[in-house]
Amino acid sequence: MIDKLFGSRTRVKLLRLFLTHAEEKYFVRELARNIEEQINSVRRELNNLEEMGLLVSHIEDKKKYYKVDPEFVLLNELRALIFKSRLTTEKEFIHSIRGLGSIQYLALMGYFVNDQEAKVDLFIVGTVSRTRLLKLLEQFRVSFGTQLRFTVMRGDEYHYRKDVTDKFLYEILNANKIVVIDAFTTPQDSTKTNDAAHKTIQALQAGQRDQASAE
Known part of the structure; x- marks a missing residue:
């Protein structure tokens, strides 16, 4: 849906x-590798985003680097839109993980809860297809420019x-996390875990909105 809104898959990947890495700087070939798009397409969209004022x-x-302009007038609105898109993509990602x-x-940590000290981003107990898991993680990396640790x-x-x-x-068990599946607890404990996970997600969303407003 967001691809149709912006009219370009490459532009969406760059956004x-x-x-999601607003403090980082990137050069053209690095970006083309990260999002796996043709360099000419990346260069064209970078020019568009720079003319727009976002970058x-x-x-x-001797390399031309690009980064987000923190003074861009619509920065908060774009962040909010991308954040909502990210939530949708993450739900689809979790659904795909369940089918492995x-x-x-199954617990989401690190990247998913903004915990930079976490050992991993994804913790799974069970039997899964490693080949399919690695494929999903690669798709996630291409979409968000983040290599998840698992x-x-x-x-x-x-x-x-x-x-x-x-x-x-x-x-891992004591770290901040969102527990998606837990077959090791009693039904009562599971309800508490799901409630805690729901509250964690709400808090993260509120924190993201507050951060965007503050900036």
């Missing part, structure tokens, strides 16, 4: 990348690590 450029080490196999536990454990490995108080596992 997602720049608006500014400068020459550094038999999953007993860990997959079998159920028996999860229980063993939990029994021996494995440091890595407990860092």
Whole structure:
């Protein structure tokens, strides 16, 4: 839908990348590799976005770099639109993850909850198709310019690590996260987990809106 709104798949990919990494700077070939689009198409859309005022450029080490202009008048509105689009894409991503196999536990961390200290972004317990998982992660990287870190454990490995108080596992379990699937808790605990996840998502959305308004 958002592709039709902006009229260009390349432009949408660039907007997602720049608006979710607003402090970063990129040169043309780097962008073409990141979003996997033809360099001429990327260069054309960069020129359009610079003429629009969203991006500014400068020459550094004989390369032309682009980054978001924080003074752009419609920056907050574009961020809000891309954020809503991101939520839709993430829901589709989660739905696809569910279909990868038999999953007993699925948690979104790191990137999904704005926690830069997290060890991973995606934690899965169960049996999944690694080939299909890697394909999904690559599609996500192309869409958002972010390489998600992930860990997959079998159920028996999860229980063993939990029994021996494995440091890595407990860092994950104690981290800020959104639990999507949890077959290890009782129905009552599961309800509490889902309520907590819902509140976390609401808080993140509110925080994103507050940040956009402040900027």
